[in-house]
Amino acid sequence: MQRRAFIQLSSFLSGGWVVAQLVPLPVFAAHDPICFQPSPLIKLCSDGKIIVYVYKQEMGQGVQTSLPLIVAEELEADPKQVIAEALPYSPSSGFNYSTGGSTSILREFMPLRKAGAAAREMLIKAAANEWGISVDNCRAQKSRVINTTTNQSIAFKDLIAKASALPIPKDPVLKNYKDFTVIGKPGVKKNNIRDIVTGKLKYGLDYRVPNMLYAVIVRCPVMGGKVASWNKQSVATIDGIVELFEMKEMGDQLETRSGVAIVANTRWAALRAQKSLQVQWTYPAGSNEKSSATYFAEQAARLQKAPDMIYNEKGAAVKDMPQPDGEWITASYQIPFVAHAAMEPLNCIADFSNGKFTLWGGFQNPGKTASVATKFFGLTSKDIFINLMPLGGGFGRRLSADYSAEAMQVAYQIKRPVQLMFTREDDMKFDNYRPASSHILSAKLGADKKPADWLHKIAIAPVADFLLGMKGNANWLAMEAEGGSMGDMYYAIPSLRSAVSRTPSPLVEGWWRAVNFSYNNVVIECFIDELAKKAGVDPVEYRLSLLKNMPAKKIKDGTLFDPARLSAVIELAAEKIDWNKKRGAGRGVGIACCFYNHAKAYTAHAFEVSVSKTKKIKILRAVVATDVGMVIDPDGFANQVEGGFVWGLSAVLKSEITLANGVVQQSSFFDFQVARMPDVPALEIHIISSNAEPGGAGETSVPSVIPGLMNAIAAATGVRVRELPLKNKGYTI
Numbered sequence: 206m207q208r209r210a211f212i213q214l215s216s217f218l219s220g221g222w223v224v225a226q227l228v229p230l231p232v233f234a235a236h237d238p239i240c241f242q243p244s245p246l247i248k249l250c251s252d253g254k255i256i257v258y259v260y261k262q263e264m265g266q267g268v269q270t271s272l273p274l275i276v277a278e279e280l281e282a283d284p285k286q287v288i289a290e291a292l293p294y295s296p297s298s299g300f301n302y303s304t305g306g307s308t309s310i311l312r313e314f315m316p317l318r319k320a321g322a323a324a325r326e327m328l329i330k331a332a333a334n335e336w337g338i339s340v341d342n343c344r345a346q347k348s349r350v351i352n353t354t355t356n357q358s359i360a361f362k363d364l365i366a367k368a369s370a371l372p373i374p375k376d377p378v379l380k381n382y383k384d385f386t387v388i389g390k391p392g393v394k395k396n397n398i399r400d401i402v403t404g405k406l407k408y409g410l411d412y413r414v415p416n417m418l419y420a421v422i423v424r425c426p427v428m429g430g431k432v433a434s435w436n437k438q439s440v441a442t443i444d445g446i447v448e449l450f451e452m453k454e455m456g457d458q459l460e461t462r463s464g465v466a467i468v469a470n471t472r473w474a475a476l477r478a479q480k481s482l483q484v485q486w487t488y489p490a491g492s493n494e495k496s497s498a499t500y501f502a503e504q505a506a507r508l509q510k511a512p513d514m515i516y517n518e519k520g521a522a523v524k525d526m527p528q529p530d531g532e533w534i535t536a537s538y539q540i541p542f543v544a545h546a547a548m549e550p551l552n553c554i555a556d557f558s559n560g561k562f563t564l565w566g567g568f569q570n571p572g573k574t575a576s577v578a579t580k581f582f583g584l585t586s587k588d589i590f591i592n593l594m595p596l597g598g599g600f601g602r603r604l605s606a607d608y609s610a611e612a613m614q615v616a617y618q619i620k621r622p623v624q625l626m627f628t629r630e631d632d633m634k635f636d637n638y639r640p641a642s643s644h645i646l647s648a649k650l651g652a653d654k655k656p657a658d659w660l661h662k663i664a665i666a667p668v669a670d671f672l673l674g675m676k677g678n679a680n681w682l683a684m685e686a687e688g689g690s691m692g693d694m695y696y697a698i699p700s701l702r703s704a705v706s707r708t709p710s711p712l713v714e715g716w717w718r719a720v721n722f723s724y725n726n727v728v729i730e731c732f733i734d735e736l737a738k739k740a741g742v743d744p745v746e747y748r749l750s751l752l753k754n755m756p757a758k759k760i761k762d763g764t765l766f767d768p769a770r771l772s773a774v775i776e777l778a779a780e781k782i783d784w785n786k787k788r789g790a791g792r793g794v795g796i797a798c799c800f801y802n803h804a805k806a807y808t809a810h811a812f813e814v815s816v817s818k819t820k821k822i823k824i825l826r827a828v829v830a831t832d833v834g835m836v837i838d839p840d841g842f843a844n845q846v847e848g849g850f851v852w853g854l855s856a857v858l859k860s861e862i863t864l865a866n867g868v869v870q871q872s873s874f875f876d877f878q879v880a881r882m883p884d885v886p887a888l889e890i891h892i893i894s895s896n897a898e899p900g901g902a903g904e905t906s907v908p909s910v911i912p913g914l915m916n917a918i919a920a921a922t923g924v925r926v927r928e929l930p931l932k933n934k935g936y937t938i
Contacts, residue, residue, distance in 0.1 A: 238250040238251040238252035238254070238365075239251040239365050239366055239369075240365065241365055241366075241368060241369030243320070243323050243324045243327055243368075243373050244320035244323060244324070244373075245258065246258050246276070246316070246317060246320045247276060247280075247320050247321065247324055249324060249328075249361060249362075249365055249368075250362065250365065251362050251363070251365045251366070252362065253286055253348070253360070253361070253362040254286060254288055255276070255277075255280070255282050255286050255287045255288065255348070255361070256287075256288050256289075256290050257272060257273040257276045257287060257288070257289050257290070257317075258290055258291075258292040259272050259273070259289050259290065259291055259292065260291075260292040260294075260298075260300045260301075260302050261302070261304045261309040261313065262291075262302070262304040262567065262568065262569055262593060262596055262599070262603075263291065263397075263595045263596065264304070264567065264569070264595070264596035264597075264598060264599040264603070265596070265597075265598060265599075265848075266309070266841075266845060266902070266903045267395055267838060267841040267844065267845075268304070268309050268310075269289035269291070269395075269396060269397060270289070270393065270394075270395045270396050270397075270838060270841055271309075271310060271837045271838045271841055272289070272309070272310070272313055272317060273287045273288075273289045273396070274287075274387055274388060274393065274837055274838055275313070275314060275317040275318055275321065275388065275837060276317050276320060276321040277321070277387050278318075278321065278380065278385055278386070278387040278388045279317075279318045279319075279320075279321030279322045279325060279379065279380060280321035280322075280324050280325050280345070281325055281344075281345035281346055281347070281348075282321075282347070282348045282361065283347045283348040284387055284393070286348050288396075289396060289397075291593045291594075291595075292593075293590070293591065293592055293593060294568075294571040294572070294575065294590075294591035294592075294593055295590075296572065296575045296576070296586035296587060296589070297587070301572075302568075302570070302571050302572055302593075303569065303570040303572060303573075303604070304569045304570070304599070305569055305570070305599075305601060305604050305716065306720070306803055306804065306901065306904070307801070307803075307804035307806070307900070307901025307902060307903040307904045307905055308803065308804060308901055309901070310837055310899050310900075310901060310902070311804060311805060311898070311899060311900055311901055314837075314898070314899050318379055319377060319379070322374075322377035322378060322379050322380070323373055323374045323377040324368075325345050325377070326340075326374045326377050326378070327368045327371050327373065327374065328345060328350055328361055328364050328368050329343045329344070329345055329350050330368070330371055331350075331364040331367040331368040331371060332350035332352075332359050332364055334367065335359065335364070335367065336352055336357070338352065338354070342354050345361075348360060348361045348362075349361065350364065382835070382896045388835070388837050389835060389836055389837065389839065390839070391839045391840055392840065393838050393839075393840055393841070394840075395841065397595075406595060407594065407595075408549050408567065408594060408595055408596070408597045409549065409552045409553065409554070409565065409566040409567045409594045409596075409597075410549060410550070410552045410597070410624075410626070412554060412565050412566075412594060412624075413624075414554060414556065414565065414622045415622070416621055416622055417554065417621070417622040417623065417624055418447055418468050418469065418470060418619065418621055418622070418623045418624070419468070419469050419470070419471060419472045419474075419475045419623065419624050419626065420466055420467060420468045420469070420475060420612070420615045420623045420624065420625045420626070421466075421467050421475045421476060421478075421479040421625070421626055421627075421628070421631075422452055422464045422465065422466050422467070422479075422611060422625070422631075423435075423464050423465045423467065423479055423482050423484050424452075424462040424463070424464035424631070424634075424635055425462050425463045425464055425486050425488075426486070426634065426867075426868045426869075427486070427488045427489070427492045427866075427867040427868060428462065428492075428711065428712060428713065428867070429488075429489040429492065430462070430463060430486045430487060430488045430489060430492065430867075431463045431486065431487045432451050432463050432464065432465060432484060432485075432486065432487075433484075433485040433486055433487045434484075434485045435449070435465050435482060435483060435484040435485065436482070436483040436484075437449060439481050439482055439483040440467070440477075440478040440481050440482050443469075443474055443477050443478050443481065444474060445469045445470040445471050445473075445474030445475075446467065446468070446469050446474060446475075446478055447468045447469055447470060447619070448466075448468045448618075448619055449465060449466065449467055449468070449482075450465070450466055450618055451463075451464075451465055451466075452464045452465065452466050452611065452614060452615075453614065455578070455581050455607075455610050455611075455614065456581070457671075457674035457676065458573070458577045458606070458671070458672065458673065458674040459577060459578060459581070459606055459607050459610045460605075460607055460637070460671050460713045461607050461610060461611055461614075462635065464484075465482060465484055466614075466615050466618070467479055467482065468615065468619055468623060472624075472626065475626070476626075476628065479628070488867065492866070492867035493866045493867060494866075494867075495711045495864060495866070495867040496863075496864050496865050496866065496867075497541070497542075497641070497863045497864045497865070500641060500708070500710075500711055500864065501539060501641070501643060503664075503708050504641075504642070504643035504664035504665075504708045505537075505643055505664075507664045507706045507708050508537075508643060508645050508662050508664050508706065510706070512662060512704035512705055512706045513682060513705060513706045513707050514682040514683070514704065514705045514706075515702060515703070515704045516683070516686065516691040516692060516702070516703045516704075516705075517701070517702045518691070518692060518694060518701045518702070518703070519699070519700065519701055520658070520698075520699050520700025520701055520702075521700055532649050533647050533648070533649050534647065534648050534649075534650070534735065534736060534739050535645065535646070535647040536645070536646050536647075536731075536732055536735055536925075536927060537643070537644065537645050537646075537927060538643070538644040538645075538646070538727075538728040538731065538732075538927045538928070539641075539642075539643050539644075539927065539928040539929070540641060540642045540643075540644070540723075540724040540727065540728070540929055541641050541860075541861035541862065541863070541929055541930070542638040542639060542640070542641045542712060542861065542862040542863075542864075543638060543639045543717060543856060543860045543861060543862055544632075544633055544636045544638055544639075544860070544862050544871065544877055545598075545599075545600045545601060545602035545636055545637075545639075545715075545717060545718075546600075546632075546633070546636075546860075546874070546877060546879060547596075547597060547598025547599060547600055547602055547603075547632075548597050548598045549567070549596065549597020549598055550626070550627040550628060550629055550631065550632040551602070551603070551608040551627040551631075551632055552566060552567075552608070552624060552625060552626050552627060553565070553566040553608050553609045553611075553612035553624070553625050554566060554612065554622060554623070554624045554625075555609070555612035555613045555615065555616035555622070555623060555625070556616055556621070556622040556623075557613070557616040557617045557620060558620070560584075560588065561584075561588045561589065561590070562579070562582075562584070562588060562589040562590070562613055562616070563589070563590045563591075563592070564589065564590070564591045564592065564609060564612070564613070565591075565592045565594060566591075566592075566593075566594055566609065566612075567593070567594045567595060567596030567597065567599070567603055568591065568593065568596075568603055568606075568609060569596070569599050569601070569602075569603040569604045570603070570604045570605075570606070571591045571593065572586075573604070573605075573606040574589070574591065574606045574609040574610065574613075575589050575591065577606055577610075577674075578606050578609060578610035578613055579613075581610065581613075581614070582613070582617060600717060600718040600852070601715055601716035601717050601718055601720070602636065602637065602715060604672065604715060604716055605637045605672065605715050607635075607637070607713075608625065608627065611625055612624075612625035629872070629873050629874075630872040630873060633869070633871050633872050633873060633877055634868075634869045634871070634872060635713075635869075636713075636715070636862070637671065637672070637713045637714055637715025638712050638713070638714055638715065638717070638862055639714070639715070639716075639717030639723065639724075640665050640666055640667070640668060640685075640710065640714050640724070641665075641710075642663060642664065642665040642724050643663070643664045643665075644661065644662065644663050644664075644724070644725075644728045645660075645661075645662045646659075646660065646661050646662075646728060646729070646732040647659075647660040648660070648732070648736055650736065650739065650740055651699075654740035654741070654742060655697075655698075655740075655750065655751060656696075656698045656736060656751075657698075657699055657700060658698075658699075658700045658701075659694075659698045659700065659701045659702070660701075660702050660703075660704075661690050661702075661703045661704070661725075661728075661729070662703075662704045662705075662706070663685065663690060663703070663704070663705045663706070663725070664705075664706045664707075664708050665685050665705065665706075665707070665708065665724075666707060666708055666709055666710030666714060667681040667682055667684055667685045667707065667714075668684070668685070668714045668715060668716055668720075669681040669684045669685075670710070670714070671710075671713050671714050671715065672714070672715055672716065681707075682705040682707065684721075685705060685721055685725075686703065686705070686721065686725070686761075687720065687721040687722060687725065687802065687803070688720075688721045688722035688723075688724070688725030688726035688727075688729070688799075688908065689725055689726050689729045689800075690703045690705075690721075690725040690729070691703040691705070691761070692760060692761025692762075693760040693761055693762070693764075693766070693800070693802050695752075695766060695768070695771060695800040696733070696748075696751040696752065697751050697752065697755045697768075698751070711864055711867065712862070712864065712869070718849070718852055718903070718904055718907055719801075719849075719852075719904040719905075719907035719908050720904070722799060722801060722904070722907070722908040723856065723907060723908055723911070726799050726908040726909070726912070727908060727911045727912045727915075728912075729912075730797035730798065730799070730908075730909065730912035730913070730916070731797075731912045731915055731916060731925075731927070733747065733748060733751075734795070734797075734912075734916045734919065735925065744795075744796060744916065745775060745776075745779045745784055745796055748772075748775055748796075748798065749772055749775060749776070752768040752769075752771060752772045752775075753772075755768040756768075757769075760802055762802065762803065764802045764803060764805060765805075766800060766802065767807075770807045770832050770893075771798055771800050771807045771809075773807070773830075773832060773893060774798060774807045774808060774809040774830040774831060774832055774893065775796065775798050775809045775830075777809070777830035777891055777893065778796060778798075778809040778810065778811040778828050778829065778830040778891070779796060779809075779811060781811070781828045781830065781889060781891055782794055782796070782811035782812070782813055782826060782828045783813075784796070784811070788813070791815050791816055791817065791921055791922075792813065792814065792815045792825070792921055793813070793814060793816075793917050793918070793919070793920025793921030793922070794811060794812065794813045794814075794917055794920060795811065795812050795814070795912075795913050795914065795915065795916030795917025795918070795919065795920050796809060796810070796811045796812075796913055796916060796917075797809065797810055797908075797909040797910075797911075797912035797913035797915075797916055798810075798909055799905065799908040799909040801900075801901070801904065801905040801908070803901075804833070804900045804901025804902075804904065804905050805833070805834060805897075805898065805900035805901070806831065806832070806833040806834075806900040806901055806902070806905035807831065807832040807833075808829065808830070808831040808832075808905050808906050808908075808909050809829070809830050809831075809909055809913075810827070810828065810829050810850075810853075810906075810909040810910050810913035810914075811827075811828045811829075811830075811913060811917075812824060812826065812827050812828075812913050812914050812916075812917035813825040813826040813827075813917065814914070814917045814918060814921050815921060816918055816921045816922050816936075820934070820935045820936045820937065821936075821937055821938070822858075822918065822931075822936055822937065822938045823938075824886040824914070824938070825886075826886070826889070827850070827886050827887070827888050827889065828888075828889045828891065829846060829850065829888060829889070829890055829891065829906060829909075830891045830893065831846060831890075831891070831892055831893065831905065831906060832892075832893040832895060832897075833892075833895075833899065833900040833901065833902055833905060834895050834896075834897035834898050834899045834900045835895060835896055835897060835898065835899040836892060836895075836899065837899060839892070842892070842902050843890055843892075845902040845903050845906065846888070846890050846902070846906040847888060847890075848903075849903070849904065849905070849906030849907040849910065850885070850888050850906060850910055851879075851880050851885055852907050852910075853906075853907045853908070853909075853910025853911050853914075854880040854884065854885060854910060854914070855878070855879040855880045856907075856910075856911055856929065856930070857910065857911040857914050857915060857929060857930060857931060858880060858884065858914075858930055858931050858932060858936070858938055859878035859879060859880065859930050859931075859932050860877060860878060860879055860930055861877075861929070861930050861933075862877065878932070884938050911929070915931075918931070918936070
């Protein structure tokens, strides 16, 4: 997509649901259709096309299918005529283009419904005027307005001119949920599925612009290291090299490394030179002592000292972690660094001309590139135009702006369009990793065998240190709290205290799919199972007893938590896995749940496994029960749940990033392992039907996979594993 002209629009509707936004302004020709735009989000044209502008980024989660479905429902349009188009990024638009946290549907549901309803009312009014009848005698259906008295009908496309002359309704009437004919109905195909499977869909790596060069970077393998020198003669025999130059580190929030850029006429020349270029580095003092083992040892030691931050949700829990004394039950857990490992390695095309940047690529947060990266060059967000491409996977990695900032630095240097490419090895070794963390959980059981006191102590480097440039900010630790550890504990526990300590990370960090829940919720759900065993109570009944008679409440961020909905998914998962069925030696069932609060979602996973004496795991059955409120696209939602299942299995069984001498050891999928097809069992998906406000799907089904499987293995073997991944303890699948 090339740079296009824009027009500033005034406020369309009252209530502030969309104000003063920017929308593409096409260049009209004589044969172009007549269009009208009752909202910055929708355009209806006389050729029958209905365009929905999507500013949430498409990375496989299906927003270019699900968001248009919402419009089609309220507009009463034929879904086949509704076309999704990515809205180019503009910093002055007011749109939140950032795509993460499973919030796209949750945040866009009502704005899109209102936009569709307003357009529908305008079309009906135009038709009623045409027939000279009341709007009460008209209804819309499948992109037509029908005269309910005569059964005459007029297509939307034939009402465009007259509808565009009408005032935009300030408070359009929304459809009743019971009348929905599009939302929540199965069988909807992704609107770009044909292009995906035939290879026609262009991702960032596929795109080309005129006069474009190719670039790679030889980066320092140790964080904080510097280029000392490089040998240009080591690549002198490679044809097509245009320029070599030193890359500058670009500071907080970008977290780029020192290195040498290689710019070439062809991709192959650049990649060959990257393998051959000889670079000498200056490493920071002590970097050769940094390893995964030393980092976890640092975290373990830090957990024995006074914490940096304490959050006492309620009660009067003791300040310090107790020593095991018979009354207190204590367990320690260790969670490793993991990479995002999206199928499409990072890439970005950048062009710098006339004092401005133009970018092409896939970005989960283009606003960060515009606001942070431009400052490095003494520019502002108004000096950049970003063309948004589909992402070949994100999982949180493309929330960062290091790769786009590097591409901008190269383009700024050579004054020609350039595509910066990460190889798979680059992508793995220079990721912004999910934090490694260590946890101590302790609890004292009361007379009712439930936790009377609960203590959770965490050692971690917060993602906010890197992603938000909040190093030293007093609030950074609180951002690592979600998942039940601080302020959002979903079980009824009278006395609870959580404590967090910062251990500076030897690696750059970033949000990973399911963010804090992928460690905090995991250890809590494992520990609950340990408490159930100590109490001699069935793990399902134990969880339900901690939720029974618990009133709905607003948690720390203001989200309403409904314990009945969490109980329902636990009960459904247990029922579907045949929880109470007798099982023989070496077999076990396990369960875990998650209240994914900022996506307003409730999920439980249950597993039945067998484990041999040689620690060979066989997943006999896997079940998920989930309640995310109203489901827009059931097939797309099932895809999300399945993807989360695979990602959770990878994290619990195989995936980890390790450090030795300050250098990441993994370089591709052969050593950073993910679940492969033979590892993944059939997943039984059970969705609780609901008319509640729709929540998020992309991340909600990841966290409870991990403790659910760990609990099943413990039930089958009698041995509790508290360190991930399980492969390090000899388990295979």
